[in-house]
Amino acid sequence: MPNVRILLAAPLAVALAFAAPAMAEERTVPQSRTEMQLSFAPLVKQVENAVVNVYAERVVERRSIFDGDPFFEEFFGQRMPNRSEKQSSLGSGVIVGAKGIVVTNNHVIEGASDIKVALADGREYESTVVLKDERVDLAVLKIKADADFTALPLGDSDAVEVGDLVLAIGNPFGVGQTVTSGIVSALARNQVRSGDFGFFIQTDASINPGNSGGGLINMNGELIGINTAIFSRGGGSNGVGFAIPANLVKTFVASAENGSATFDRPFIGATFDAVTSEVAEALGLDRARGALISQVQAGSPAEKAGMKPGQVVTAVNGVPVEHPDALGYRLTTVGIGGTARITVIANGKEEDLTLSLDRAPETTPRDERLIEGRNPFSGAVVANLSPRVAEELRMPTNRTTAGVVVTEVNRGSPAARIGLQPRDIIIALNGTEVASTESLASLVNEDPSIWRVEIERDGQRIRQFFR
Incomplete structure (x- = not known):
């Protein structure tokens, strides 16, 4: 009978554990076989209604093989028009606002003329794009319905640590909602995709095609990232997946809710290089870290803050900066209109500077x-x-x-x-x-x-x- 009581108590223990506030308990590893047999099911039930499927339909024009050839265009005239066809793509999304605000990846809905959102219970709704940005690969949708929806709270992605348990929830192959588990493998990953705004949470939770836009969930039922990339030659999950941190998602959603037509990044007026081991040794740094200031534009916010070439930015508001992409991420999450405390090192001396964050100026009228x-x-x-x-x-x-x-x-x-x-x-x-x-x-x-x-x-x- 004692074993029976233990088994019956396990679901209650799980429920109480997930209900506890994030800061009220310390991270621990399983201490017994009973703890090893605990289930993620209560957590999945808590968050599943906030994870949706996103169906995007776009019209693609198929050009004639003779398009652009003067002879064939003159000979056939309008008898050989280009053909149009519809293409559909499937991805995932997360409801982050009770009034139907959904976050997904930009590449899921890029070029789409018709976007539908399907809930876990089978309900489908038309939706509109509120804001999208290719560089951060995020998009905010608004469900066309006068109703309240289950929304996931946005967690603090800066509080995430390597080794934390996480769940990845999405619709990887269009077969229905799927949950995978894993741990946080690394933080502040960059150079995941060329030309992208690079700052990612790395996880070994399986992220497969269709999981893009889905949620990376912590053990408190909070969204800590939007799944976005698979790092493998074949495109399948080989234990290395990436998610956009929730703190950047917060800034992006706030920009959408404020009615912004574009997602603006702060204009700094400086260029930065990565700190190599040789540069770190030459500058007397204990290790290769930070963002080396290589150029400062006259009259820019960087110059007004006192930033100079040769300085190394090591922290923003006390949070360490690992590389130039991390600096861009930290400043972007502070937001337009704010100020940031920039820690720089030069000649072995550390100094704090105050940097004002604003939009890039139109110094010359564009006269398009x-x-x-x-x-x-x-x-x-x-x-x-x-x-x-x-x-x-x-x-x-x-x-x-x-x-x-x-x-x-x-x-x-x-x-x-x-x-x-x-x-x-x-x-x-x-x-x-x-x-x-x-x-x-x-x-x-x-x-x-x-x-x-x-x-x-x-x-x-x-x-x-x-x-």
Whole structure:
């Protein structure tokens, strides 16, 4: 009979453990066989209704094999139009607001014209996109229903420690809700995907296709991350998965709820490099850590705060900074309009600086305009370059000289045919510096016999000649 009482008491012990406040109990490892046999079932029941499936449908245009060929276009005319077809994708999401606010990955809904959210109980709802951002790979949806939904509380991802137990919940293959368990394997992971805003929680809980946008849950039933990436050659879970930390999700959701059309990152006006072991030794650091300031823009928030090249940023508001991506993450989670206490080391001395966080400024009015006429740039939309425009185009915001940047290129236009691309910076035309969109519009009207064009693309100068 004693064994029976122990077994009957186990579910109650589990329920009490999950109901306890996060700060009221210390982390412990299982001490007995009974504790080893405890179940995650009460926790799953607590959170399952807040984890949803996201169905995104998009229209894809299939171009004709003769599209762009002058002979076939003239011969066949409109008898060979491009075909359109619908494609569907499946992902997961998490309800974080009782009025139907859902967080998922941007890549789950990117380009979708119709998005539906399905709850664990089978109910389906139409939804709209409130805010999305490719760089952080997050999107906020709003369910089209006047009802209250079960929402998951957002936990403090900074309180997560390596070795913590976690659950990953999602819909990996469209077969229904699936739960996997594991531990937190590492924190502050970067360089997971090239060009991304890199700061991830690493876990060995299985994250498979379709789990994207699902929740990484701690043992208190709190959302500590949004599952986003699988790190393997074949695309399957090989024990290495990544999640976007909940503290970044909080900032993103707050931006959406405030009505922002874009997710703005603070403009610092400085560039940073990783601290290698050689740099750490040269600077007298105990180990390779932090973000080395390599350049500071005149008049920028960084300069006003007293940041100088050669300093190493080691902490933000007392939280250690492991690498430049971690610095960007820490400043972004502080939020626009706030201030951050930046700890820097230079010449063996540590100093705290106060950095004001604001949006990238539009130092020069963008004066966006479409170039038309008989010239190589016809069909390109251009704008005057500024930190604000550079931020919107995912370009470095620390450029110190003015210029004209391509924001859009119309398909089939002369600009497209010469290979002009968005984010190209037009430097000069026929030997004359292009200082503004107004000067470019004037220069293209000269109609010379040969066009000499100089552009900057990804930091490289390209010179071309056209007749």
